[in-house]
Amino acid sequence: MENSLVDDIFKTMVDNADTAVLYTEPLVPNSLNAKEYLVKYANQQAQSFFVISSDSNENYTLEEIVKYDELLILANKVLETGEDENFSIIVKEAVSILNYHVRIRSFHKGLLFALSLIKPKFITDNESKLPLGNLKSRNRELEIFNLFGIRVLDSNDSIITYLKPVLNTTGNVNDFRIDYINNRIGEIANDDSAFVEGKTILEYYPKNSENGVLEILAECYTTGENKEYTKEFIFNEESVWLTTKAVKMNDGLILFSKDVTQEKKYEAQLFIQNRLLSEAEHVANIGSFRWNLVEDQIKYSDNVYRLFGYDPNEFDNKYDRLLTFLHPNDIEKVKSSFKVARRNKSKTDSVFRVYTKSQELRYMNTIGECYQKEGSWYMVGVIRDVTKQIEAESILQIKNTELKRTNADLEAFNRVASHDLQEPLRKIQMFVSRLDEEEEGRLSNRSQGYLSKIKYSSDRMRNLINNLLSYSKVDEVGEQPKRVDLNDVLKNVLEDLGERINDLNAQIESVSLPVVNGVQFQLEQLFANLIGNSLKYVKEGVQPNIKILGSIVSGNKTEVETLLPSINYVKLQFIDNGIGFEKKYQEKIFEIFQRLHGKTEFSGTGLGLSICKKIVQSHNGTIMAKGELDKGAEFTVYLPTLL
Amino acid sequence: MDKLKILLVDDDEDDRQFFADALEGVELNTELRQLENGKSCMEFLLSDTDNTPDLVFLDLNMPIMNGFECLEAIRRTPHLKDLLVAIYSTSSAERDIEETFEKGANIYIKKPSSFSELKKSLKQVVKMNWAYHLNDFKKENFLLKI
Numbered sequence: 001m002e003n004s005l006v007d008d009i010f011k012t013m014v015d016n017a018d019t020a021v022l023y024t025e026p027l028v029p030n031s032l033n034a035k036e037y038l039v040k041y042a043n044q045q046a047q048s049f050f051v052i053s054s055d056s057n058e059n060y061t062l063e064e065i066v067k068y069d070e071l072l073i074l075a076n077k078v079l080e081t082g083e084d085e086n087f088s089i090i091v092k093e094a095v096s097i098l099n100y101h102v103r104i105r106s107f108h109k110g111l112l113f114a115l116s117l118i119k120p121k122f123i124t125d126n127e128s129k130l131p132l133g134n135l136k137s138r139n140r141e142l143e144i145f146n147l148f149g150i151r152v153l154d155s156n157d158s159i160i161t162y163l164k165p166v167l168n169t170t171g172n173v174n175d176f177r178i179d180y181i182n183n184r185i186g187e188i189a190n191d192d193s194a195f196v197e198g199k200t201i202l203e204y205y206p207k208n209s210e211n212g213v214l215e216i217l218a219e220c221y222t223t224g225e226n227k228e229y230t231k232e233f234i235f236n237e238e239s240v241w242l243t244t245k246a247v248k249m250n251d252g253l254i255l256f257s258k259d260v261t262q263e264k265k266y267e268a269q270l271f272i273q274n275r276l277l278s279e280a281e282h283v284a285n286i287g288s289f290r291w292n293l294v295e296d297q298i299k300y301s302d303n304v305y306r307l308f309g310y311d312p313n314e315f316d317n318k319y320d321r322l323l324t325f326l327h328p329n330d331i332e333k334v335k336s337s338f339k340v341a342r343r344n345k346s347k348t349d350s351v352f353r354v355y356t357k358s359q360e361l362r363y364m365n366t367i368g369e370c371y372q373k374e375g376s377w378y379m380v381g382v383i384r385d386v387t388k389q390i391e392a393e394s395i396l397q398i399k400n401t402e403l404k405r406t407n408a409d410l411e412a413f414n415r416v417a418s419h420d421l422q423e424p425l426r427k428i429q430m431f432v433s434r435l436d437e438e439e440e441g442r443l444s445n446r447s448q449g450y451l452s453k454i455k456y457s458s459d460r461m462r463n464l465i466n467n468l469l470s471y472s473k474v475d476e477v478g479e480q481p482k483r484v485d486l487n488d489v490l491k492n493v494l495e496d497l498g499e500r501i502n503d504l505n506a507q508i509e510s511v512s513l514p515v516v517n518g519v520q521f522q523l524e525q526l527f528a529n530l531i532g533n534s535l536k537y538v539k540e541g542v543q544p545n546i547k548i549l550g551s552i553v554s555g556n557k558t559e560v561e562t563l564l565p566s567i568n569y570v571k572l573q574f575i576d577n578g579i580g581f582e583k584k585y586q587e588k589i590f591e592i593f594q595r596l597h598g599k600t601e602f603s604g605t606g607l608g609l610s611i612c613k614k615i616v617q618s619h620n621g622t623i624m625a626k627g628e629l630d631k632g633a634e635f636t637v638y639l640p641t642l643l
Numbered sequence: 644m645d646k647l648k649i650l651l652v653d654d655d656e657d658d659r660q661f662f663a664d665a666l667e668g669v670e671l672n673t674e675l676r677q678l679e680n681g682k683s684c685m686e687f688l689l690s691d692t693d694n695t696p697d698l699v700f701l702d703l704n705m706p707i708m709n710g711f712e713c714l715e716a717i718r719r720t721p722h723l724k725d726l727l728v729a730i731y732s733t734s735s736a737e738r739d740i741e742e743t744f745e746k747g748a749n750i751y752i753k754k755p756s757s758f759s760e761l762k763k764s765l766k767q768v769v770k771m772n773w774a775y776h777l778n779d780f781k782k783e784n785f786l787l788k789i
């Protein structure tokens with residue numbers, strides 16, 4: 001390839017590069033003061049970065065155009081040491097903060113600056129596009145490109161192609177001849193540059209006539225306008241996506257093509273992920289949004305539109321439009337909530353009412369968070385329809401109020417039962433006992449019998465009231481659970497029942513019992529009721545025997561469904577040899593006022609086991625009964641261990 | 644020893660009668676005064692200091708001024724702060740019992756449901772009265788649970 005063509009290719013490349021390139025030479029040869037350097041060449045990016053007007057004939061000095069002292073200091077350093085400088089600078093603009101990578105090196109007779117943006121630039125509407133003018137003509141005089149050879153082009157990331165038009169008889173372009181292509185083509189198409197050069201683009205890749213490439217290039221050639229396009233090509237049965245920039249140069253076109261296959265793949269993946277997200281949103285009744293706070297553009301997911309009863313993209317994506325959906329009383333609340341979030345760049349979480357397209361009132365919850373990207377501020381977040389939750393909550397609140405009232409009623413009943421019911425009963429008992437004492441031996445047998453009946457009935461009534469009270473008191477939040485040694489519990493209970501045990505000549509067998517977390521007096525009541533039952537339902541003619549066993553079992557080693565498999569339980573067993581009960585009553589005996597026996601047969605209120613069950617439940621445990629008629633009864637209690 | 648001066652404060656007429664009758668059964672030289680509520684109790688204790696009783700039985704649930712308030716008033720009065728006070732109530736709630744001891748009660752008697760038990764309790768309290776005068780009084784020995 002001729003040297004002049006390489007020069008032209010390279011110059012075009014540099015002119016169109018994303019990197020700002022600035023070449024300066026000293027006024028006095030070999031000057032060591034950067035301030036004395038004049039700008040000799042600046043590509044488009046450099047002209048825009050340094051704001052060099054290309055209209056004027058002025059000779060810019062480096063000092064004039066470099067607004068950052070840092071750059072001059074480092075330029076001087078390069079002059080002193082002759083070594084390259086690599087660093088980055090932060091440039092603050094009106095709406096954006098940009099981070100450039102800067103490279104300064106001694107080059108030819110002067111200094112070469114290269115600035116490339118590390119983060120993509122946030123493009124403003126009024127981005128300056130400086131026309132090329134006198135500066136460009138000055139650039140042409142530069143010799144710097146002669147210093148570069150084909151190797152530089154080959155080391156470029158892009159495929160660089162130089163095309164010459166092939167004209168048909170009527171003077172129209174109907175093909176292009178590939179005059180030069182760098183060896184990047186080898187990596188993509190597995191063809192040598194030499195193999196490709198000399199062919200036309202339709203010969204090398206016939207589909208160029210169908211995929212629009214030929215058309216675009218012809219237009220670029222005819223109009224002289226730069227063109228950019230992204231197309232898919234198939235090389236060796238593999239898909240390759242290339243983004244190509246076409247620039248008219250001399251009598252031909254120069255193409256810079258970049259392999260964007262990976263990006264395309266990511267794009268496809270992104271598309272699938274977006275679809276998934278969209279599906280998920282639909283299922284979860286959630287919508288998401290991304291709000292550009294600077295430009296006030298809100299990008300809604302399709303489901304947001306659906307939540308408001310619209311079709312995707314049916315309403316305007318401005319904040320003000322969103323406000324029109326709101327219930328009038330919620331507008332201020334939402335406005336101030338967003339205002340605070342925007343000002344403080346903080347999180348927002350608010351619930352508000354909206355009217356959907358069909359004028360249906362719904363509750364929405366929005367959670368949004370602010371973040372900065374590419375020099376702009378965004379809020380991303382989700383919108384959820386929480387109407388059901390709000391409704392459920394309000395129902396719950398009503399139920400809660402009802403429950404509170406019921407509890408208060410129950411408490412009032414307890415007070416009545418404990419005092420007002422007991423008072424008259426006690427009086428009856430007092431008078432009966434006085435009557436009994438004073439009229440002893442003077443009453444007829446029948447009257448004495450009546451008196452006994454009154455005594456018996458009032459005793460029963462007292463018992464009943466006491467049991468009712470203890471039953472309703474189990475749930476009272478009184479004492480906090482503490483470490484309770486069940487051996488102490490058993491000892492106290494056996495002491496209280498001592499008289500009856502002696503009277504019945506009952507045999508009590510027990511093992512050493514574990515420690516649990518509980519309320520001592522309730523556990524005593526539990527033991528007293530269970531052992532008391534065994535002493536009550538004894539079999540005539542048989543010495544009562546009561547076994548109290550205790551062990552620790554793992555929740556998953558039992559067949560009890562109500563126990564948690566992950567924790568350990570204290571298993572207590574109360575086994576007697578009394579009259580037992582029929583198997584079918586195993587569940588029923590714990591029900592309130594459930595009696596298996598006639599009142600006269602065995603005294604009792606029918607509350608004892610209900611109280612037991614309630615106590616065990618309030619200790620997060622389980623109680624079960626096992627029995628067989630005439631074979632005794634067995635009660636098993638599971639209570640969670642301390643750990 | 645002189646007559647043991649006993650004051651019973653209870654709004655319930657029947658209970659006062661039971662008490663008086665039971666006290667008669669206790670073979671001891673006693674003098675019983677009966678009042679109907681805490682207010683009249685305090686009026687009496689503050690005005691007639693010559694007749695300050697040896698022992699007061701105080702019901703809790705009373706109109707105008709209840710037993711708790713009366714107990715507090717007694718303990719606030721310098722010459723009554725060591726007066727022996729027995730609470731005499733139907734309530735068996737632990738909370739009530741504890742509260743009376745916190746407020747300075749000496750004994751707690753739950754109103755029994757038989758006359759013979761009442762007589763038994765009163766005898767014990769008299770015994771306790773002796774222990775009190777002999778400085779051998781321990782509260783836990785005289786919490787009568789019936």
